[in-house]
Amino acid sequence: MNATFYKKYILCSIALLLVGYAHAQSLVQYVQPMAGTAAATTKAALKHGTGLELNANTIPAVTVPFAMTQWTPQTQTTENKCMAPYYYKDSVFYGIRGSHWLSGSCTQDYGSFSIMPVAGKLKTSGYGVPFKHVDELTTPYLYRINLKDAHLSASVTATSRCGMMQFEMHKTDSLYLLIRPHSDYKEGFIRINATKGEVYGYNPVHRIYQGWGKQAGFSGYFIIKFEKAFSTSGTFNDKELFKLDSLRNEAGVGAYVGLKLSKGEKLTIRIGTSFTGLAGARKNLNAELLNFNFDAAVQQGKSVWEKALGQIKVETDKKEDKQIFYTSLYHAMQHPRLYSDEDGVYPMFSSNYQNAVLPQGSYYDDFSMWDIYRAQLPLFEILNPSLINNLVQSLILKGKQGGWMPIFPCWNSYTSEMIGDHTTSVIASAYLKGIRNYDVNEAYQVLRRNAFDIPNNHDDYVEGKGRRALDSYLKYHFIPLEDSVKDAFHKQEQVSRTLEYAYDDYALAQFAVALKKTDDYKALMNRAKYYVNVFDPSTKMARGRYADGSWIKPYHPDKKISYITEGTPRQYTFYVPHDVNGLARLMGGTSKLEQALDSLFNKNEYWHGNEPGHQIPFMYNYTASPWKTQRQVHKILAEEYSSGPGGLGGNDDAGQMSAWYVFAAIGFYPVNPVSGEYLLTSPLFNRTTIALPHGKKLEIVCYKKSASAQYIQSARWNGTPFSHNYIRYSDIMQGGKLELFLQSTPSKSWGVNAANQPKGLTQ
Secondary structure (H helix, E strand, O other), X not given: OOHHHHHHHHHHHHHHHHHHHHHHOOOHHHOOOOOOOOEOOOHHHHHHOOHHHHEOOOOOOEOOOOOOOEEEEOOOOOOOOOOOOOOOOOOEEOOEEEEOOOOOOOOOOOOOXXXXXXXXXXXXXXXXXXXXXXXEEEOOOOEEEEEHHHOEEEEEEEOOOEEEEEEEEOOOEEEEEEEEEOOOOOOOEEEEEOOOOEEEEEXXXXXXXXXXXXXXXXXXXXXXXXXXXXXXXXXXXXXXXXOOOEEEOOOOOEEEEEEEEOOOOEEEEEEEEEOOOHHHHHHHHHHHOOOOOHHHHHHHHHHHHHHHHOOEEEEOOOHHHHHHHHHHHHHOXXXXXXXXXXXXXXXXXXXXXXXXXXXXXXXXXXXXXXHHOOOHHHHHHHHOHHHHHHHHHHHHHHHHHHOOOOOOOEOOEOOOOOOOOOXXXXXXXXXXXXXXXXXXXXXXXXXXXXXXXXOOOHHHHHOOOOOOOHHHHHHHOOOOOOOOOOOOOOOOOHXXXXXXXXXXXXXXXXXXXXXXXXXXXXXXXHHOOHHHHHEEOOOOEEOOEOOOOOEOOOOOOOOOOOOOOOOOHHHHHOOOOOOHHHHHHHHOOHHHHHHHHHHHHHOOOOOOOOHHHOOHHHHHHHOOOHHHHHHHHHHHHHHOEOOOOOOEOOOOOOOHHHHHHHHHHHOEEOOOHHHOEEEEOOOOOOEEEEEOHHHOEEEEEEEEOOOOOOEEEEEEEXXXXXXXXXXXXXXXXXXXXXXXXXXOOOOOOOOOOHHHOOOOOOO
């Protein structure tokens, strides 16, 4: 063996060892659960966001993907709307909450309860303990806090439906646990069974939005099993203590248990949760946490997250990029929420404490649908099609049991929160991608009812059934300003509604033609072009319009205004995901579309902190300058996300903001989720490997001419030159290798021809 060969052999061996070490490294170490718990500090958020819009409103959740209950430290003790259980700015700890907070939202927690350790003398008020963040350990599978003033530490880990907590005393003393259902309606029930060493109870759930304040027809149930016998117990409310073993429907209802522990001694408790009843909580606990082995439960939770995160492996020498990426993937796996018990029992949708049993699969709720149809659910059409099938089946059950497909199904109830009818997009997209293990005709019929019919009973409409303002939309082919859409939480917003209904009609049309519903297809495709009716030819932008066809005056394209949802007319002009070429034609051609996009970005009017514009940076792929997509996406990745607590530019909205990052960072994005086309951009990482179903994998490899290279010069798919600036779902799921050759200057040749770009309705 000559010296040169020997050196090469040694170098190769070292390289292989380093690669092996890298693959063996933990991915969960990069997740930062505190990200998004502080107000946004990004440029666009500070310009366009105000008040509560600046809060990402995530929580440092200890959970597993798509679980029933998240476990979080709490610094707030209410279930009020827009009040997350935990904020980074706070400095007083009030316990660990079993939470059903919709991650990253401005909604409300529900059916929650908390457990607070109190050392020394029993206190049922004024028991908060000051803390510093340096005394917290946060991971997706374990939270631990050292409460120095109380001389104890508290920890929690989780399974799909259960949690386990452990409390360790730092000096010999009495330890009390306060257990409180968090009802803001002076409701709730709690009972102590000292003989069996358990406490159980429930917190009734109430609706918000349509039907605000009414009971949702189910409760959050919990059962707590203690490892050690307690020596004292009782109940309490906001005013007094009782030596009773149960209490219900009083302000601040709670229970306490107490015991004496030595320094270094630990108390472990197991907690089961359910939405079907106390029996369900007990069954879930017996199925998921049979013993009090806290360390084993922690390791199990860690293994679950390593497997979930490991489905996408990225390679880069920038640690912060990995932190943001895997934190985003963690946030994208919070919801929809598992609602069924381990034996398939679940609370029926929009019912009054009625349960049903699934023949197979799992039942889910808490669909932040206006947000997650864009990227979060499409991400799992790739990563986990069987999950999507369960979600679609859950949506069909809701439509069947309630009579109408819900618009924004949360709290297992109708809400009609936000606008659009995007359940249509989700189900149509799943079907068209071959995810079909459900009653397809039943799915179509319940979606069709939303698109064509209006509830005969106005009370049903007020409750949130049916599309808002559908009568105006069908009559005028847009929603005129005279229709204030009064029976909705989001009133007015007529232009945004018109634009989003047009997309939903397109989505249902694709479903219809696949099922050979020819008449429906023709009618829906005609309606898919109604976006044209709110496009003002004189301004080349979306604009409010009256029933007589006249346009609102004066016109302010860059101001938030009542006929636009959470944005401006300029921003919403670009919401035509199903027909970008048609929008370009209205503007005067693709060069005019490019100029309009340039204007938006040059004026700093792009707002990444809210969802309606998430497709905008990728729309350059419909012009002669796809390189501008690559430039803008990299700019957004760098400026709108960070690894700090304030590093999300607005409400994470059940993982949509985070899912955008995941897609953009690996190099493609579903501008039109139903189409099965993903628009390409230059990835953030040197190499990405995605594990697909059936043992297949997708590799995305970047070859850079320099460290600053971010523009695609050319591409290869499975070794063959690839000139399209998009990739199809069918190709992704077959697995393969996408190679991208990057340079530091924009390419004026790759992906610029119309033949290599997505088409939409207008060819």
